[in-house]
Amino acid sequence: MRKIVAGLFISLDGVVEAPQNWHFPYFNDEMGQAVGEQMGGAEAMLLGRVTYDEFASYWPHQDPDGEMVAQMNNTPKYVVSTTLSNPEWQNTTVIGLDELAKLKQEPGGDLGMSGSPTLVRSLLRAGLLDELRLLVHPIVVGSGKRLFPDGSDSQPLKLLDSKTFETGVMYLTYGPA
Numbered sequence: 001m002r003k004i005v006a007g008l009f010i011s012l013d014g015v016v017e018a019p020q021n022w023h024f025p026y027f028n029d030e031m032g033q034a035v036g037e038q039m040g041g042a043e044a045m046l047l048g049r050v051t052y053d054e055f056a057s058y059w060p061h062q063d064p065d066g067e068m069v070a071q072m073n074n075t076p077k078y079v080v081s082t083t084l085s086n087p088e089w090q091n092t093t094v095i096g097l098d099e100l101a102k103l104k105q106e107p108g109g110d111l112g113m114s115g116s117p118t119l120v121r122s123l124l125r126a127g128l129l130d131e132l133r134l135l136v137h138p139i140v141v142g143s144g145k146r147l148f149p150d151g152s153d154s155q156p157l158k159l160l161d162s163k164t165f166e167t168g169v170m171y172l173t174y175g176p177a
Contacts (some may be wrong), residue, residue: 041108048116
């Protein structure tokens, strides 16, 4: 059985939107290793529609000789969407939550997620998310899309692991309670 593992950059006030605007001052080798291990531990990527559109507009147009570029482009990708019908990014399959539940039951490696906060919330509600890995940055961004906006359903979680990086970023891993 596969695990679904989501990883997000998040601010102290819960913002996950546009991390490129606030994340990089906190990036160091420790964080690079954590992100690399998560991506390297996944057999396939799982994306929501918005994150898919952002990644698909960027990664296929980068230098194909870059290690990260090759990994992003060559890794199988599953997009959970009801609106995407003809994905153009190589190795992409569009699925629904029901199909994802079946895919999770099949043998194989983990399905790793980067971003896709709406999908993270949907997976939590459906009981499909196995691990939520948050890189909590010591910054209050003030505005932007939050992982759990006001009015979100209650989702009890349990802390599975925690680390603090030299930059003050906390790497927290949660699972279902």
